[in-house]
Amino acid sequence: MRGIRKTGREKRRSMDYQKLKKAAMGIRKDVIAMVGEAKSGHPGGSLSCVDILVSLYFGSVMRYDSKDPECVERDRFVLAKGHAAPALYATLAHVGYLPHGELITLRKLGSRLQGHPDSNLVPGVEVSTGSLGQGLSISCGMACGLRLNKLDSNVFCLLGDGECEEGQVWEAAMFASHNCLDNLIAIVDNNELQIDGKVTEVCSPESLTERFAAFGWAVQEVDGHDFAALIDALVSAKEARCGKPQMIVAHTVKGKGVSFMEHQVSWHGKAPNGEEMRVALDELAAASDGRRACDYDLGGTEVCHG
Amino acid sequence: MVKLASAEQAKQKKATRAAYGKTLIELADEGLPVVAVDADLSASTTTATFAKQSEEYAQRFFNCGIAEQNMVDVAAGLACTGHIAFTGSFAVFGTGRAYDQIRNTVCYSNLNVKIAPTHAGVSVGPDGGSHQMLEDIALMRMLPRMRVLVPADYASARSAIRLAAQTPGPVYVRMGRANVPCVYDDDVSLEIGRSYVVHEGTDATIIACGVEVREALAAARLLDEEGISAEVIDAFSIKPLDEETILSSLEKTGCVVCAEEHSVIGGLGEAVCHLVATTSPHPVELVGVRDRFGKSGEFEELLTAFHLDALSIVDAVKKAMARKPL
Numbered sequence: 001m002r003g004i005r006k007t008g009r010e011k012r013r014s015m016d017y018q019k020l021k022k023a024a025m026g027i028r029k030d031v032i033a034m035v036g037e038a039k040s041g042h043p044g045g046s047l048s049c050v051d052i053l054v055s056l057y058f059g060s061v062m063r064y065d066s067k068d069p070e071c072v073e074r075d076r077f078v079l080a081k082g083h084a085a086p087a088l089y090a091t092l093a094h095v096g097y098l099p100h101g102e103l104i105t106l107r108k109l110g111s112r113l114q115g116h117p118d119s120n121l122v123p124g125v126e127v128s129t130g131s132l133g134q135g136l137s138i139s140c141g142m143a144c145g146l147r148l149n150k151l152d153s154n155v156f157c158l159l160g161d162g163e164c165e166e167g168q169v170w171e172a173a174m175f176a177s178h179n180c181l182d183n184l185i186a187i188v189d190n191n192e193l194q195i196d197g198k199v200t201e202v203c204s205p206e207s208l209t210e211r212f213a214a215f216g217w218a219v220q221e222v223d224g225h226d227f228a229a230l231i232d233a234l235v236s237a238k239e240a241r242c243g244k245p246q247m248i249v250a251h252t253v254k255g256k257g258v259s260f261m262e263h264q265v266s267w268h269g270k271a272p273n274g275e276e277m278r279v280a281l282d283e284l285a286a287a288s289d290g291r292r293a294c295d296y297d298l299g300g301t302e303v304c305h306g
Numbered sequence: 307m308v309k310l311a312s313a314e315q316a317k318q319k320k321a322t323r324a325a326y327g328k329t330l331i332e333l334a335d336e337g338l339p340v341v342a343v344d345a346d347l348s349a350s351t352t353t354a355t356f357a358k359q360s361e362e363y364a365q366r367f368f369n370c371g372i373a374e375q376n377m378v379d380v381a382a383g384l385a386c387t388g389h390i391a392f393t394g395s396f397a398v399f400g401t402g403r404a405y406d407q408i409r410n411t412v413c414y415s416n417l418n419v420k421i422a423p424t425h426a427g428v429s430v431g432p433d434g435g436s437h438q439m440l441e442d443i444a445l446m447r448m449l450p451r452m453r454v455l456v457p458a459d460y461a462s463a464r465s466a467i468r469l470a471a472q473t474p475g476p477v478y479v480r481m482g483r484a485n486v487p488c489v490y491d492d493d494v495s496l497e498i499g500r501s502y503v504v505h506e507g508t509d510a511t512i513i514a515c516g517v518e519v520r521e522a523l524a525a526a527r528l529l530d531e532e533g534i535s536a537e538v539i540d541a542f543s544i545k546p547l548d549e550e551t552i553l554s555s556l557e558k559t560g561c562v563v564c565a566e567e568h569s570v571i572g573g574l575g576e577a578v579c580h581l582v583a584t585t586s587p588h589p590v591e592l593v594g595v596r597d598r599f600g601k602s603g604e605f606e607e608l609l610t611a612f613h614l615d616a617l618s619i620v621d622a623v624k625k626a627m628a629r630k631p632l
Contacts, residue, residue, distance in 0.1 A: 076387075120416055127382065128410070128415040131406055131410040134379050134406075137379030137380055138382050138411060140376070140380050140383060141343075141379060141381060141384040141385075143383070144368060144383065144387075145341075145383060145384040145385075148366065149387060167375075171371075172380075175373070175376055
């Protein structure tokens with residue numbers, strides 16, 4: 001086991017983190033442009049989980065083929081916190097599941113990009129989500145199904161910390177450990193905020209680490225914006241296969257990357273106006289490729305590039 | 307005409323739920339990738355029969371414990387990986403407790419999940435109103451993409467489970483606890499979207515589902531003694547509804563009584579009312595539970611107490627006939 005991890009670490013040491021950072025910044029800009037253009041949506045919880053999505057899709061963690069979305073041996077990804085759909089759609093576009101120009105149709109009549117993901121419409125979306133608390137149960141079923149199919153594929157499930165207030169999450173947590181689902185890797189985007197305020201003040205599920213451990217899961221805690229730490233945790237979780245489901249509590253910042261959105265509960269489900277969108281895109285551009293908001297043609301089909 | 311039970315077969319009494327586990331075995335033996343997911347009621351629903359059949363089938367059975375919401379979504383995940391997933395539990399928990407899971411995951415994603423709980427209606431008897439599910443047909447009928455089957459006997463329950471497995475997407479199969487007489491031949495093969503004339507008549511149409519089919523047949527015999535010829539239709543497929551069979555019978559008889567072991571709100575009766583009102587207005591009378599919860603009692607006693615018995619159907623037929631235009 002140590003040998004495998006060492007090999008993995010060595011591989012990751014040579015990983016081009018600049019490429020990941022660039023992808024994350026591109027996705028963040030897309031999220032802002034998509035939600036701004038839609039005039040509604042959830043920027044805060046989308047921005048907080050971008051680095052997790054980038055680690056999964058760009059960090060050689062997940063096995064997938066955007067040219068063959070139904071490939072039998074693929075790993076499965078379930079976005080339990082379905083309101084982070086903009087981040088998922090942008091990620092899927094950056095890896096080739098969707099034409100990038102389609103992102104700007106988010107939430108519009110006739111678009112495939114519904115406010116919350118619809119698996120009948122979007123390649124790469126395994127199951128429709130949006131009603132919180134269900135994704136982990138669905139992931140458990142997928143993990144059982146893959147095992148029955150004698151496939152070594154993994155299921156990755158991304159939950160919100162507020163979402164863990166749903167009782168069904170704990171029904172699933174119990175089921176996963178009882179059935180030794182070690183092909184199931186869950187990640188909590190622990191951004192500490194929900195619509196009504198701080199998670200610890202609304203109805204605290206603290207400590208998630210202790211609670212999932214008590215439910216029989218192997219739990220790691222990481223900085224959810226540190227690619228090296230995230231990828232290390234994800235790879236060790238998928239390689240562990242120790243008879244326990246794997247949980248990664250990723251500490252994140254809601255609204256990450258846009259100064260006026262960071263740690264602000266008011267940006268959970270509110271779209272930036274034109275001026276706010278320009279400032280946000282400029283900030284993100286300054287932090288990455290220097291491309292400014294004026295470079296984006298928000299009225300056209302091609303919004304921004306990865 | 308569909309093949310009905312022989313005189314010998316009609317003497318047998320079996321519960322619709324008894325067909326569940328056995329039919330899953332049949333389907334699995336035939337090579338279909340069926341799996342069963344239950345919530346601590348596997349002996350009662352008979353999914354345990356499937357699980358106990360072999361080591362392999364045991365691997366294809368998942369007991370979620372007392373956690374119906376998880377049960378439905380685990381079934382959804384299994385369906386996502388190519389399996390035909392059947393859920394268990396009692397109708398009250400298997401639909402009501404997990405409604406959002408059925409709506410937002412199973413139906414919205416259009417997954418190959420079969421919601422097939424048992425112990426629907428007043429057949430749970432002494433357990434009382436908390437356990438007597440009288441709203442499940444309404445809940446399931448409302449959902450886009452959901453098909454709703456209500457078998458009347460063991461043979462049609464077997465056929466319904468087979469149809470559910472063979473039909474892609476969500477299907478609801480409603481089964482009961484009580485032993486009911488056989489209506490159909492043991493090997494009957496029914497269809498989704500079809501209703502079946504199980505007794506021909508000319509003066510009134512009785513459309514029934516589930517256990518009410520036997521009550522409707524008894525009512526037809528009583529009416530016959532009074533010189534009234536009632537046609538009995540087993541609705542079987544409540545959604546989609548067999549408009550052709552129902553309307554052609556109605557054209558002949560000129561009035562209809564709907565009978566169901568379910569609330570008169572949202573069930574078979576309202577489905578037929580919708581059809582009749584929008585196509586061919588004729589008198590309709592409803593036999594069902596009238597906007598109230600159930601209560602403890604033996605099954606047969608409850609059928610009488612809630613006016614679901616043959617005599618209540620007889621009264622409803624006479625009322626419907628009296629309302630026919632002269």
